[in-house]
Amino acid sequence: MADIRARVDGRLLPPGARAPSIRDLAQRLGVSKSTVVEAYDRLVAEGVLAARPGSGFYVAKRVAPLALMGAALAGVDPPPDRAVDPLWLMRQALEPGEGVLKPGCGWLPGDWMPEQAIRRAFRALARAPAAALLEYDTPLGHPPLRRHLADRFASRGITAGAEQILLTDSGSQAIDLICRYLLEPGDAVLLDDPCYYNFKTVVAAHRARAVPVPYTPTGPDLTAFAQAAATHRPRLYITNAALHNPTGASLTAPVAHKLLTCAAAHDILIVEDDIFSDFEAEPTPRLAAFDGLERVIHIGSFSKTLSAAVRCGYVVARGDWIQGIADVKLATAFGNATTNPRVVHQLLTDGSYRRHMEGVRGRLAEAMGRTLRRLDALGLRPWTEPRGGMFLWAALPPGVSSVAVARQALEQGVVLAPGDVFSLTNSADGFLRFNVAQCDNPRIFEVLARALEA
Amino acid sequence: MADIRARVDGRLLPPGARAPSIRDLAQRLGVSKSTVVEAYDRLVAEGVLAARPGSGFYVAKRVAPLALMGAALAGVDPPPDRAVDPLWLMRQALEPGEGVLKPGCGWLPGDWMPEQAIRRAFRALARAPAAALLEYDTPLGHPPLRRHLADRFASRGITAGAEQILLTDSGSQAIDLICRYLLEPGDAVLLDDPCYYNFKTVVAAHRARAVPVPYTPTGPDLTAFAQAAATHRPRLYITNAALHNPTGASLTAPVAHKLLTCAAAHDILIVEDDIFSDFEAEPTPRLAAFDGLERVIHIGSFSKTLSAAVRCGYVVARGDWIQGIADVKLATAFGNATTNPRVVHQLLTDGSYRRHMEGVRGRLAEAMGRTLRRLDALGLRPWTEPRGGMFLWAALPPGVSSVAVARQALEQGVVLAPGDVFSLTNSADGFLRFNVAQCDNPRIFEVLARALEA
Structure with missing residues (x-):
């Protein structure tokens, strides 16, 4: 040795x-x-x-x-038989491919996005004051956007001043900075099982231990949460605020209350990723609103709702934590740009975002119904029927492996998202996550049918 | 306890x-x-x-x-007597202030930048194909910019295919990702003393041990480098390629050769930050060119030369490392945007960058001469006379502390960069780093004179 x-x-x-x-x-x-x-x-x-x-x-x-x-x-690089892991899915979803269909990817098709409004906002950016195009932004980021976000959060019951908001380059950067600020190597972090795969990779990148908590259609399993809290003494719990990824489930108010009580008893901090908030027609509970930002850190971005190319995320937290997280951002990523925050600010304030999201919610509801029917015809059953959003967590017929189905479908040019990519316990091989906005093309279901038969 | x-x-x-x-x-x-x-x-x-x-x-x-x-x-946050450390300088330099002068900041004034060309590039971006404005980019980033960069690097003797280039959100992100890819907590990392302060903060953020190597006017002190290599068995050496920050010194070819020989003998990898390359009138040696990207990773960005707001950096390295670093980027920051790379690509290819940098080099040479004379009148002597760039590392009169001078000057609305911000050994309190491009206003020298007297 x-x-x-x-x-x-x-x-x-x-x-x-x-x-x-x-x-x-x-x-x-x-x-x-x-x-x-x-x-x-x-x-x-x-x-x-x-x-x-x-x-x-x-x-x-x-x-x-x-x-x-x-x-x-x-393993060795490049592994010829690369495992179907989060990075496999990320790369499959991001690599372009002539005619490749991607019902497994995690974002809306480009043609669902408010293209004309975004072009307008970039034209306005080209006329912005010189400093906006040439200089670094302030450490917390573009003040007008932070003030506007503070108003938006207030309407969801989250009271935070603009000085409690830090703009980031993305929602992923927001989580990464928070982990850098709060975690030591070896710390335990509770994650939903299944959960958004980037939560797994970020926790791993910080050498923290991810501890799974089964997710139920109304939020995390509270008994398992309390048990994991007592056993592992976790520092942090990272979860979605609403329209949980990958299941589409949403937290109910009673579960939110009990969850926060348990977190307080075990002194666990919570990161609540609210990236899908604007896909909800009716708002569900926000942990940050219940908790008053005592132990909850609220994050989000506009990558899923406005444009994946106009990356702009945010962290909302106690003022002293925001200063500390801003220091970590300066120390590891240095200055901010104000360009994307300006584009987002214009779209949020000129009415185009509101109108766009109303349209998206309607289209998603329709696509959800259609996809449910098509999957039903193939014997796939929804684990829960989501209240909105783009994700559908579908159970395969008994004994069918989602990894095997995904490998088959990939050969036919269809990128599927196998369940275990989202699972910490590899207990979700019987599931596929579908993005209903990416499921319009009937070829997806033909390929899926053939893969299921094989 | x-x-x-x-x-x-x-x-x-x-x-x-x-x-x-x-x-x-x-x-x-x-x-x-x-x-x-x-x-x-x-x-x-x-x-x-x-x-x-x-x-x-x-x-x-x-x-x-x-x-x-x-x-x-x-300490507690916000500390009323916050120490003069790298974050102090970053925040002072980034916070706006009515009439505040910033000879201590690390970038060019906005009115030195190619404003009209950048506005043109953003107008072009507003007309770009929809995918550029709405969707994630490929994992390595905008292929046309990577191909163009490959050609530029070839002209400096660095042979790298476009598949050996990863675009990043900034030069800081480039270093951070490389550290994530290569470092384990506790690893030793050699840094120049003095060095760019963000090298210190990034190494600290990775819980690695920074080991100082004194910098000389021709590069790192080779005897000290060899000694540190033998004693600490470092994994990595992070340095500037040319126009070293903060001293303005540049590596000579013989030192580059001996440095690489020593690094090979001790199996040390090297990150060469080439962010100031285009400030050079005459190219000095690039470690990546000498080494053929065997153990050197070459990075850079356009924040200092084009715009701090159009953030876009790059990593050039062995192909297998680039894939690994891209995985780390996906795992912690997820997708790329193509917007900034498109703006940079247009400016690099339409001739505006070349013309702009010719003008900047002329202006910097003039500003360097003027600043040297003004400092000389106050008894500050250059440690070395830089071949170009914006930085001047000036020795204060004996017994004068740069931190004391910087505190005094800040009260008069002048942000200076005290030497120890850049030092690992706190041995540079007798120095200030001046950015000659930010030294046009005579008030800077009046305030400096008063601070020196006090």
Whole structure:
């Protein structure tokens, strides 16, 4: 073990390199082959090596935190048989492909977005004061947008001054900064099971331990939550505010109340990701509103509702935490730009966002109904019927593996989202997440039908 | 100690809260006051508490990695006597202020920037294909910009295909992602002393150990580099490619050669930040060109040359590392936008960037001469005379503290950059970094003169 470790540390064996064959090493060190096998197995357990079935041992990549996400990342690069993990889905969804259909991706089609209003906002940006186009923004970000957001939050019962809002480059950056501010390596973090896959990757990147809490159609399972809280003493719970990703479920008021009581008893802080709020026709409870931003940090962005290209997120929290999180942002990402916040501000204030979202909610409701019927015809049943939003969490017929179906469909140019990508316990292989806004093309269901038969 | 630790862990004493008074705690626990004082001192050493002179003990903020940067971050928030540390300078430089002059900031004034060309590029963006305004970009970022950058790098002797380039949101994000990809907590990282302050904060944020290597007018001190390499077995060395920040010095070819030989012998990877490359009239050696991207990762951005608001950085590295770093970006920041890369691409290809930088280099040379003369009149001497760029590292008269001068000047509305903000060893208090492009206003030197007298 010392011999291999020294060679890996010294980069004589670089990441991805094949480890010496068991026979060679046994011979060189004058030990038995089974001793070498045992040493290699221990090095695999330590994350120094990765085993590739039928092919031997390789030096693990140095992405130790991400390696927790799945064997694919600990293996050689590029792995020919890359596991179906969160990064697999992200890359499949983001890579362009002639005629590829993506019912598994997590955003609206471009032609659902308010293209003309966005073009108008960029033309206005081209006429903005020079500072907006040339200089860094203030540490907390564009004040007019923060003031407008404060008003919007007030209408949802969340009282926060503009100085309690930090603008970020994205919702993902918001979570990442909060984790940097609050987490130490080894801290436990409660996550819904299933949950948005980026929660898993961000927690792994911070070397924190993700502890699963089963999600129910009314919010997290409170008994499991209390048990995990007592057992693991978590620092943080990260969840969706409403229209939970991937299930489409929403928290009810009684569950929100009990959840906050339990979090207070165990002194757990909560990050509430409200990225889907404006897909709701009727508002459901916000933890930040119940809690008064005592222990809840509220985040969101406009990537899903306005444009994935106009990235702009936010963190709402206690004022002293906002200053601390802003310091972390300065220390690791330095200055802000004001360009995207200006575009978002114009769209939020000129009425185009409101009109656009009314239209989107109507279209989504229609698409939801249509997709439910089409899936029903193939024997897929909704786990819960969402109150809105784009996601449908569909149970496959018994015994069918979503990974197998997704691999088949990918060969036919259809990107599906297999359940275990969202699960911490690999207990969701019987589910697929559908984005109903991306399910218009009947070919999706033909390909799905064939994959199910296979 | 156990009593306080339990209360901090359980958040009965939240970050920033005042610790119980020494008298109260001594009474409650039935111990002597000196026992409590000793316990508090040990808790300060552990980073659990922070002492604020004349005001008692406070619970340290949970920003443990950043706390390594200085007492200010471990103290209560907002500290009335915030230490003059990197974050102090960042915030002073970024906060707007009526009539405040900022010779200590690290970027060009807005009116040096190619405003009309940038407005043109944003108008063009408003007419771009819908996908550019509405959808996520590919994982590596806008292919036309990557292809163009590959050509630019080739002209500097750096051979890299477009698939060896990852676009990032900024140069800071580039360094941060590389650290995430390569570093484990506790790894040693060599940094120039002095160096760009964000290198210090990023290394601290990754819980790595920064090891200082004195910088000389021709590059890092090679003897000290070799010694630090042997003693600390560092994973990484992070440095500027040319026009070193803050000193304005540039690496010579012989030093580059010896540096790479030593790095190879100790298997140290190198991150070369080339953000100031286009300020050079005559190119100096690039480590990435000498090394052929074997162990050098080359990064940069356009924040300093085009616009701080059009944030767009890049990483150039071995193809397998680029895929790994792109995975880290997906896992922690998710998708890219194509908007800023499009604006940058237009400016790089329509000739406006080339003309703009020719003008900037001329203006900087003039401003450098003028600032040298003005500082000389006040008894400040250049540590080295830079070959270009905006930075001048000036030695104060013996016995004068740059922190004291900077505090005085700030009261008069002038933000200076005291030397120790850039130093790992606090050995640069006798220096100030001047940005000659921000030194046009004579009031700066009047305020400086008064501060020097005081």
